[in-house]
Amino acid sequence: MTAPRSSTARPTHLPSVDVVVATHDRPELVRTAVDAVMSQDYPGVIRCLVVHDRCAPDTSLVHDGDRRSVEVLVNTRTPGLAGSRNTGILAGHGDLVAFCDDDDVWFEDKLTRQVELLGRTGASTSVTGIVVDYRDHHTTRIPRPEEMTVRALARHRVMAAHPSTVMVRRDALEGPIGLVDEDLPGSYAEDYDWILRAAAVGEVAVVEMGLVLVRWGSSQFARQWSVIVAALDHLLAKHTAFAEDPRALGRIYGQRAFALAASGDAGALAAAVRAVRTWPWERRSYLAGAIALHLLSADRVLDLANRRGHGI
Structure with missing residues (x-):
């Protein structure tokens, strides 16, 4: 599932990346998601922060390595996805922050391509395309750069710019963009609210490739x-x-x-x-x-x- 490699040269300094994985009682799925994070071909430091929300933490996920680590946390903020994401964000200190839902899987070159893009464009935020898996039927969806403006996002919730594709500079996340909104009822559309705020702050750069496998139809909000x-x-x-x-x-x-x-x-x-x-x-x-x-x-x-x- 790996896309062809870009010939762009790597920078001499590679920013560290915190990956926040929020989970609720899906031990097999979250392990698959974490394995994909740990298998990234990005040569920089990756710190995966797995935040358990209203469920017992799975300490078997813990891994302590020089350039790859997994930490297990418990959501200490508002119950739900928004509080879980913020718990992970605030527990980290990496230059960049990325998100992955517990039922999604990154392709191995996702981080490399996004770090290269942020370095080349100077943008604060980046997204990629997705490959939707719905009942074993796969559909690739790629956001267009012109869709990632406040006006366009307000008109069309660009589902291809999925939260599991988001990467953001920490100084922008903890600064002008702000954390995830914990006041949203049930944390529904917390990602949409956040990307609207990110687009209002600056460019949202797009890697126009499907780099995340998204399992469609398993959302907790499907009938709420x-x-x-x-x-x-x-x-x-x-x-x-x-x-x-x-x-x-x-x-x-x-x-x-x-x-x-x-x-x-x-x-x-x-x-x-x-x-x-x-x-x-x-x-x-x-x-x-x-x-x-x-x-x-x-x-x-x-x-x-x-x-x-x-x-x-």
Whole structure:
């Protein structure tokens, strides 16, 4: 699964990388994720910080080496993904910070390519493409550089710029970008909120290659519709980019209407109408209306979207 090697020369000083892996009671998956981190061909120092959230820490993961180490931590902050990520961030001291979800797998040249890109561009943040694995069907999705602006991200949540692809300079993460938002209900869309803030601070450089295998459909949020609605309301209140752009606002309204319809909420149809009035070309609005009228199944729509490497 390794892509062809770039001929770019390595810098004489290689920045150290902290890799934060948040996990909740998935011991086999997290071990696979950690093994892939430890197998990176990057010759610099890699420190993997595995943060266990509301589950017993697996100390068998611990490894102490000169250039490769694994530390096992317990989430000491807000329960959930956001608090877990922040626990790992604050326990580290590497020049760069990267994230990997416990059910994802990095290709072996991911870190090398991202470090080279950050060094060449001077950007604060980098993402790569992904290879989506959904029921053994693989779809490669690559974010385009022009998609990684606040305006474009508000209009389209670029799922190809997955949190497991993110690398960021520590001084930017702990400075102008800021940590992961622990106030987001259920930590839903914490990665989306964070990448919007990162794009507002500076360039998000893209390695236009699929360098992370992402297992689609195993998200803890797949059916937590009330959490999704509350988190979307939080994002709307926090980011002015949505209110400033009818297309972006219509998209969030469409997602919100879909979640309400999937949960059987009586207000779903009215929410779908509001989304249509805001941006008539938002397809989620019509899907939400059809689900609210019992013409479509939310599960069927989700399955079709996931097969194409997309979400709702």
